[in-house]
Amino acid sequence: MIYLDNAATTYPKPECVYKRIEEASRNAFNSGRGSYKVAKEKSKIIEETREEILSLNNIYNCEVVFTPSATLALNQIIFGIDFKNGDNVYVSPFEHNAVMRPLEQLRKTMNIEIIEIPFDKITFELKKSELENLFTLKKPKAVFCSQVSNVIGLLIDYKTIFELSSKYNSFNVLDASQGYGIVKIDSNTKYSFIVFAGHKSLYAMFGIAGYIVKDGCKINQIFFGGTGADSLNLEMDDKFPFGYEVGSYNIVAIESLHESIKWLKNTDVYSHEKEITNYLIEELKKNKNLNLYVPENSDKIFGIVAFNHKNYNAKDLGMILSEDYDICIRTGYHCAPLVHKWLGTEDIGGECRVSVGYNMQIKDIDLFVKSFKTI
């Protein structure tokens, strides 16, 4: 099997992560609750993991809130922001349904306007001055931008976008689900929240994700339940992080993250995955039957390459690759609704997406690329 769907979840994880999961699952206690020794040891690991998440990008003076998934992190942020009728919300054309569907729900229930941030369809560059004008005309209350597009692998210039929107004191939400841990974030970025997903670029297991909150940012709580503290009080403490984390901690998933971050700090995953990405683009470009969704400056593409074949629609090509070659790629719309209008793939069933991982080698790309010659 050649696995080329690392954007859905990275596979394989590093061996040390598997070992840690085995150990952690055999020693899984309910942390943050019991006051006996093993429960307290687990609580310490949770606090260390928060610190490690921040240290990956040298971030200080921020809180880390854990959630079971990046989707729930984004629900917590979007429904937690104190939106008012008439507010303008900006989104990049690359946003995932984890952003778009909660926002659409808000749009339906209150009068907010969702505005797409302009990008050039040829160069994939942000249209900066056009955005500046838009912000002047319609002041941003919140801005949502991905770090890396989960469909085309574009490294998005969120830093410039947030720099512009921060003049209006907007909530700036960076969805780093597709890059956190590998693709560096400048800690001077004017973000309010950064969302991360453990099982993707952080190389941990399913079940742990969360968000970083810049000091001073405030959202309403949307989940309620036991926090292990002040049990007689029917109202929850509204302090980060504990007031935003309800129910038992998934300590096994947290330990997998604790371990994967140690590994990430000692491994240059970025350089390797970038090299594989570049090679993949070059090799796919040689095939004249393929239409790549890659800008001229392919240096802006990381980890993910999207394309369509002239003779097969995406779904069929995916099936052929799976059944005849045991190659796993992802086809379709990838839960990102806006980008297909932008790419012109809305009416043709989306596209094929190939995404790389730390364990992939040049020879895997060669095998994949070779398969097209016989299709």
Next chain:
Amino acid sequence: MIYLDNAATTYPKPECVYKRIEEASRNAFNSGRGSYKVAKEKSKIIEETREEILSLNNIYNCEVVFTPSATLALNQIIFGIDFKNGDNVYVSPFEHNAVMRPLEQLRKTMNIEIIEIPFDKITFELKKSELENLFTLKKPKAVFCSQVSNVIGLLIDYKTIFELSSKYNSFNVLDASQGYGIVKIDSNTKYSFIVFAGHKSLYAMFGIAGYIVKDGCKINQIFFGGTGADSLNLEMDDKFPFGYEVGSYNIVAIESLHESIKWLKNTDVYSHEKEITNYLIEELKKNKNLNLYVPENSDKIFGIVAFNHKNYNAKDLGMILSEDYDICIRTGYHCAPLVHKWLGTEDIGGECRVSVGYNMQIKDIDLFVKSFKTI
């Protein structure tokens, strides 16, 4: 270490569950999304696990929705019910903050009344006719009842309560977090929803829980995001289960549940844990320094025994047991706010809770009970 906090999370899990976690984590793919072989195999396991959850109690014509925790399942149900101003919500005095805190939030934001279901403080019996009268005076819109109290182990007569409330077409929510998989549920019970927690009585891992929905019951969606289907549509399909499950599935946790249910079906965990519970009660009763929160008919107590010591408060006793004897018990309020008023333990820091697991033996109880002689 003697672990007596199985009500927080069961420990150890059966060996087959650990083995399955190891295998599943080394083969973790994003199911319900990709159309390649391994992704489809994982999707099949998810559907099988839903069936198995139902089969544990011979339930038919119901849907199973997976959530990352029982707390989030209860949030989804409570905020999903179409409450109106003036609605009456009934709760047993044994409800957890996963029920009470979302309800309190509703009470603060809209005019609902939360009414406690009357139970006799001596016999721990439901006051049936008193409840019937209450229902006549204040019609129930929703009723929340635990299957097993997470504080005192009481097997609660939810069946009678739901029988009475169903005459008013109320939403009947059974919180079976503390018993599902071990303590049988009569499939003729007039429930609307049954909540389960994988990492407790189901002997699976953290990260998987959910609820059973009786055919015809309807709630609004409260979480929004990618479902792997109909990605271009910003509105989600509102059908159970997929419209209520957003983000990637925690396939490793689901596989642990898939395995633990097989084990539960072939193991008489109930009889063993009941025997250990009975022995524990008898042995603790012999110690005149202990005040047990057990009714005369101790047959109504399963898996959990609560008590206080005459010379030590709960917290101190827990510390002594942990540090001097390596015995893990839980002390305090256990995230259940109402029951302490009822037991008279509100002002004394709650109580000590001892909870049993399938792997415990009589000798573990003997060691635990003996420790008191030297304290």
